[in-house]
Amino acid sequence: MKKDDLIKLINKLHPSEYSTESKVLKKHCIDWRGEYEGKSQLIIFPKSVKKISEILNFCQKKAIAVVPQGGNTGLVGGAVPRKRGNEIIINLSNLNKIRDIDLIGNSVTVEGGCILDIIKNKLEKYDLEFPLSMGSRGSCQIGGNIATNAGGLNVIKYGTIRQNILGIEAVLPDGRIYSSLKNVRKNNTGLDLKHLLIGSEGTLGIITAATVQLFPLPKERTVLWASFKNFSKVLNFYKYINNKFKDLITSFEFMNKESIEVLEKHECKVVNLKKNQCYCLVEFSNFNKINDFNNFIFAKIDFNDLDTDDLILSKSDNENKKLWNYRESIPLAERKEDFIIPHDISIPLTNISEFVKRTTKSIKKYLNGSKIINFGHLGDNNLHFNVLIREQQNLSRKSIRNSINKIVFDNVKIFGGAISAEHGIGQLRKDELKRNKEVFELNKMRDIKKIFDPQNILNPGKVF
Ligand SMILES: Cc1cc2nc3c(=O)[nH]c(=O)nc-3n(C[C@H](O)[C@H](O)[C@H](O)COP(=O)(O)OP(=O)(O)OC[C@H]3O[C@@H](n4cnc5c(N)ncnc54)[C@H](O)[C@@H]3O)c2cc1C
Missing domain, CATH: 3.30.70.2190 (Alpha-Beta Plaits)
Structure with missing residues (x-):
């Protein structure tokens, strides 16, 4: 980014809304697993939707790339800038109000930076259940949850977050505010843009608020x-x-x-x-x-x-x-191991036993001594198939990772599964996405990205 543009951008912000300090930037440039560490010159913590709109409008005009960031608990390197250091970070944590709780319609409208656990605790007082829970609930934000179409521990009962979103407000890459915060369960009015934003991993717009349906709190x-x-x-x-x-x-x-x-x-x-x-x-x-x-x-x-x-x-x-x-x-516990190759996959339950047997056998044949750590939300076909490497046998980490990924993802294809069940694509699964999606489908995804973001300023280098 040109120094001149950086100064102009900073001049639009209140001093409490940004940082250029290396200590602050470092913390926000590294992902939860410590696998992806990028560089950035500026992190912004906007306090209003209008401010996000002004920033994006400016960034689009000046072709400044932006990484939207929530709680930074994502596991695929999607919420951190890349090594080149050209992106600025927009972190949503200051946009954290619960705007409305509708006790008749059973829904809540929350801002994108609200922390999941805080919303859940607040709603418990009304005997209402927010239909999403997961290990990262103390830090992850609702905007990040929607951008990753989060699944979690209760999908078997309530579905992924996609099934529970009634409306979305988002700032698009040119600064326009798309607002569709409807509190209705039926809305059959043509193509539904909110479903493009759900699971878009910060590549189409910055989600600033959402209306989510609620359920009775279990006794x-x-x-x-x-x-x-x-x-x-x-x-x-x-x-x-x-x-x-x-x-x-x-x-x-x-x-x-x-x-x-x-x-x-x-x-x-x-x-x-x-x-x-x-x-x-x-x-x-x-x-x-x-x-x-x-x-x-x-x-x-x-x-x-x-x-x-x-x-x-x-x-x-x-x-x-x-x-x-x-x-x-x-x-x-896994995070404390030195070398783990993670896979967040889904496999039809009827095939899962054979998948585990065959994939484990092939991995052990390739690298005897490796351990397969399997856990996950089995009720939703979701298996974390993580491979713990203890002995590298003179092979480089890169070549082990490539070979193991190939074994796992080839079998995912054979057994009719998906290469990412809930964590998304980010930087980690970009190459596998290319190998595993139909060319037609990938091209249509790219076309949609171009319609929303012709300058490619939003989260470049992620997903696509
Ligand atoms: C211990 C642990 C357990 C986990 N368990 C689960 C689980 O059970 N199920 C599951 O689905 N995930 C799980 N995750 C992964 C992670 O918590 C989810 O992906 C979560 O939804 C990410 O939310 P976040 O606010 O941290 O997003 P971030 O990590 O900050 O961002 C994730 C992606 O969303 C984009 N983004 C963030 N905020 C916005 C916004 N407001 N608008 C547009 N784009 C945005 C980012 O650019 C990035 O691409 C777990 C992670 C950890 C560390």
């Missing part, structure tokens, strides 16, 4: 922990539990032995639970004031039908938290 929750000798038994269990409890299930999570091992090595010991090959955590929610909910759940399970070695139902909120903590601490 209580209880967590079941079960362990199995193999993956096929897990799938039988899933089918059984799903048939029995349907709408009461709010999460269905899977963890393999290796994910528990890495958890125990770096984060915490798993106490009072038997060791096994596979583990499931199922959360049930009591929406209908069912008396003695734990007993109700327990009484409906016929142990003769199940091939589990260990089945425990939590008896208190503390026990719920303890069991959830095991599942949610796995990504934190």
